[in-house]
Amino acid sequence: MNATIDKPTFVIMKTNEGYRVCSPLTPATQYVVSGLPDQPQCTCAEFERHDTDPNYMCPHIEAVLNDTDRSARTNGRTAGNGSTAPTPPKPGNDRADNGAAMVLKRSVSPDGRIDSLSIEFSCPLGGKLSQEELIARADKMLQLQGGIAERFLRSTPKPTPSRNGDNGGSAKASDGGHNGDHQAAVTGQLLAVASMNTRRGRSLFISIQVNGQVLKFFGEAQDLKNAISAAGYPTVADHLADGFNLNLPCRVVTRQNGKYTNVDRLLPAGNGG
Numbered sequence: 469m470n471a472t473i474d475k476p477t478f479v480i481m482k483t484n485e486g487y488r489v490c491s492p493l494t495p496a497t498q499y500v501v502s503g504l505p506d507q508p509q510c511t512c513a514e515f516e517r518h519d520t521d522p523n524y525m526c527p528h529i530e531a532v533l534n535d536t537d538r539s540a541r542t543n544g545r546t547a548g549n550g551s552t553a554p555t556p557p558k559p560g561n562d563r564a565d566n567g568a569a570m571v572l573k574r575s576v577s578p579d580g581r582i583d584s585l586s587i588e589f590s591c592p593l594g595g596k597l598s599q600e601e602l603i604a605r606a607d608k609m610l611q612l613q614g615g616i617a618e619r620f621l622r623s624t625p626k627p628t629p630s631r632n633g634d635n636g637g638s639a640k641a642s643d644g645g646h647n648g649d650h651q652a653a654v655t656g657q658l659l660a661v662a663s664m665n666t667r668r669g670r671s672l673f674i675s676i677q678v679n680g681q682v683l684k685f686f687g688e689a690q691d692l693k694n695a696i697s698a699a700g701y702p703t704v705a706d707h708l709a710d711g712f713n714l715n716l717p718c719r720v721v722t723r724q725n726g727k728y729t730n731v732d733r734l735l736p737a738g739n740g741g
Contacts, residue, residue, distance in 0.1 A: 478531040489528040501532045587613045658714040685731040700736035
């Protein structure tokens with residue numbers, strides 16, 4: 469009686485890089501198979517251990533070859549000698565979604581005071597991309613995140629402004645005796661740390677959702693850390709960096725500067741501050 473050994477099952481996704489392969493049990497662990505059909509290569513450690521053997525094929529390469537063979541037969545595409553001719557990957561156009569995985573997480577409270585969206589991208593880097601290519605890919609992924617966040621904010625109903633400075637909290641900001649155009653402290657949501665080009669060069673800021681619009685709190689890295697600490701998150705402040713997602717509740721004091729509304733201070737989300 470011969471024992472039958474089941475071949476492993478893989479999920480195969482075609483990308484501009486080639487084919488992305490992963491086990492359905494561990495989808496976060498992915499490998500890229502490329503160079504088909506003449507010089508198949510895989511990014512798994514098993515293939516790298518046999519890189520001196522030109523005839524070696526790891527299970528991921530075999531799975532892709534079997535899959536493309538079945539697809540070609542189904543579509544009636546065969547080579548002249550009767551063997552299947554896998555369709556080679558199309559030349560890349562430097563798209564930002566090459567093999568990328570996107571995770572969207574939305575947090576909504578029953579009272580409607582919290583309605584936040586977390587956008588996460590993961591993209592395999594491989595070992596053949598230059599530093600410039602990595603930076604370009606990261607920039608495109610950040611642009612995608614920004615576009616999704618902007619659409620989400622446009623579709624989210626504006627919350628009703630709370631009265632009396634948010635449940636009796638500090639209604640006025642102290643400004644050395646000059647309140648000026650300061651507004652009452654209102655509920656906000658810290659979104660993320662980002663940067664943009666300004667007349668002073670590249671400037672860091674915290675994006676904050678306030679009353680249905682996204683405001684910015686600009687400053688140096690230490691200014692942002694101090695502001696996050698003042699909002700009640702000193703441990704988070706130690707890890708701030710460009711692109712860091714926050715999604716934390718807070719209160720803010722804003723100042724009207726002509727037609728623009730600026731965030732002047734961050735306060736804890738509770739009644740204190």
